[in-house]
Amino acid sequence: MHKILLSWAFGLMLSLPAFSFQSEECNCATVFEEVVKGVEANYLPLKLKGTGINAGAYQKRIANFRSSIQSVSPEKCSESIQEFLNFFEDEHLFVFEQPEYTDDQLEGFKTKIKASKIEKQQLIDDVLNYRGKEKLVGFYWDGTSTLAILPKGDLLEVRIIESTNELVESGEMKASFKATPENYFGTYYAYNYAPRYIEGGLYKQYSLFSLNGGIRWKKIKPADLKKDLASFNDPTLPYFTDLSNGVTVFTIPSFSADYQQFISILTENVPLLQRTTDLIFDIRGNTGGNAIYFSFIDAYAKQNLRSSQGRVLASEPTQVYFERLAKNSPEIYQPVVNRIKEHMGEVVDGPAYPERTYKPSTDFSFQKVAILTDEGCMSAAESFIIHSKAVNPNIQTFGKPTAGVIDYTSVNAIPIPSGKRNIYFGYPTSSLHMDIPKNGFNKTGIVPDITISKNEKDPIQFIVDFWKN
Template structure:
């Protein structure tokens, strides 16, 4: 197994000592030219379709930048970078600058007349008359304190200002946000991030707790006891006898040793646990090497990792790959020295630095037998690379919402701009998948979790696959399962079935389109989805039932019973001349001759190139038919196909010995084909007396 592939997805900043120039127009021009020359995704993103839009945006924002103060320049630059829709591109503020210079840089930001003492006096004077959001709020780590007071000019609007902070970028009384209240709901009309740029923050209020979502929780007056600070440290927990959970907020190398230690410490638990949940929600990435101890527990088959290229420009080599990283292990430092040498030998090229690789392990763990990965739009970069590898396993299922879409372009380089306060960040490497996946919409989960689901962990714990339920119903034999609807349509065109379980959300076409497209109109359909709103469309297509995930077993069985009644009723109503009879006639190899075959006398059917051989009543009859023709004609309750060239009568099977079927009164043994083995043995197990 290759040990190092895209090991560092974030390369640390390299600061040039150069003359200070914080003119926004000049910094904007520098950014545009630098990205055009050095951003590895530029040629993918700027093409014939996007060129005019891109040029218009660039020209427009360049004019805006010339009239923008340096303290507001980051927002203008970020608007331009947003065109690329790349999560690895950003303008960051250099907080390593001298604190007095940082304070001076942000000294002109808006201030309010309110301060802590004045707010306390106001609250005491109007006790019982103020709004519930008014007051002094402290974050869980006690590093930031905000004051919130009603705007004197608008009764339903509020001003949030700084009282305490842990950065030189903010000063007492500076306005952090403005909010309004509509029908009891609070929303921000403006909110400034740590670097004073606009930020789309969200808020919800529950008594003395104010939840700012991604930013964290704030508490009015005193912090509650036993409140733990939500850190990026990984956590492992055994939820019950069958389920273990690991939460990994970050794949940064800072937390790799801790993640590795948790996996080693809890190895015995994992090897005796049926269900392993990996929570990667809001994991913004880090390094691929950070999850190397997790992969063995997911592994069922070789894992493919894609090729990767680096745009070998002088700037990328200098600002990204030549930057000393003394904290890296010695083997990695040697590895990067070799990479740098190769990049210099291929200056100006899109160099294939990372060949395609296949990860293989010697052992496949029986447990955990089921692995669920939780993901959302905050799962980015290295966490998406983990998801791409994990989804190749047969025991892994992805739950949640689409990931960030930040996986195609990686290995971020940090370059100092003309203004020493600004750092330009962009990727220098790309995966080959970027050539075929330019949408950057993120990785789609196997199971979408509804937006109104409060507890995702509980949802995944209770989730049962349709196959799990179907195997518990003796009357049902699974003909086939598909993740690709096009493959399913192809199968149905030549394989009649009685019942289809169908998801609404599928790749390429929806479940509704699938029903309208399929040829097998006699099959009954049960729709499954995470969204209730599609029920009407489903019933308009005359489906049997509509199941909303997670599906409780009683509700599943109710739908099965409903489908069985419809299927049985249709069979009873089928005209006699269309029903399966107890015999049929076949043309033999003798010209003009037909022979009667009694179905009850058939031992097995053998495919022989252009002919079919019926073995019945001690004789063999050849007929010019295909296996498909015979399989469709024989009663499914009495016959089963066990390999490409054999169909056997169930009532003639006397024993099964490993991979061999022994038939009554027949000396020949029939081998079970690999393609049909699982379905055949599952059918036999339903008859197994324990």
């Protein structure tokens, strides 16, 4: 599938291992060699038959990058190594960085950004007067600020219009991106002015910009700029829309949303769901997160979720990953740890997830359930589709094929010696099931039961009309 970036990979342990003492300098050539070793030692598809990985082409790619990486600066290191990893076309194989800066460095970034401000009304006028074809151009809300995105030479600049953060000012730079046919990449400035490398994709009919790190920017209308910022909702959180006549839309932009807030919103809308006969899940642009969907899947389940098991490549980092999981669920993960210890470097059976028992709900009476998807759905969003259809075969999927980032899952991240750049290498620990790469989804995505044309202006209404007919 084409290049799309994750918010946070499904199953990624967010309590990342701490870096031990290291030099402040980042030598990208050294980082590259460590990543190559990491791929060789941990990446399951390299050990499986039938994956289609061209070993000769991969070795040639290593040689080419080994030559060019010598001159790459620390600031460009993550970008260059991610380009190297793109060979595998697996969005669960990646690097990301969490750079550390001194107070003086942060003050320097801040001074430079404030010195290059653009007048607020000029930003607004420039967006309104834009007549080009770049779909990313427009106004957005990131949960803290309203933003304007405009072309600037060969880049796309993101600047703040208004913010609830009192430390920032209108017209300040928030990010800059380079557009490619597949995605966007560039530099993102946190609200303390710390820059880092970032990638993202534009989904949901060009209305949702999903960036790695769990960041979501929702496109807003020019009239929305006149609203009080307090009236905007967090763009990562789910929301419900009552279409009347028993039809409800449950929009889930991300499965990496705050769990407590997610459950709170779900609980508040139970009365609406109890009146609902036709339920539509809109997960377009949902690039993943965690298996938070198990908190509500029982509401429409009709049968049990069958047991499942995949495979794992035994390595020391993967052993540590499953040891962490075994602390809470030893009956599932400790056997995996034992197999890894006994067969280091080999492919072993992964976690055996037991059957989940479900009975038809007496609290809800959904007659129809649909899931609306697009090319931005990946990882946990794809897992949600698979599990939902497994417990309720009558569920229909509409829209476009998903991204195809699910065959290799349960992502672990390990630190790579990289000075103050704090670069991490992420990789999938497990296969979706025992037969992978056969009967997988990474090559095609999850193809919907009913395809909706990209020219369809209102996919939600399309589903409603489809059900009526």
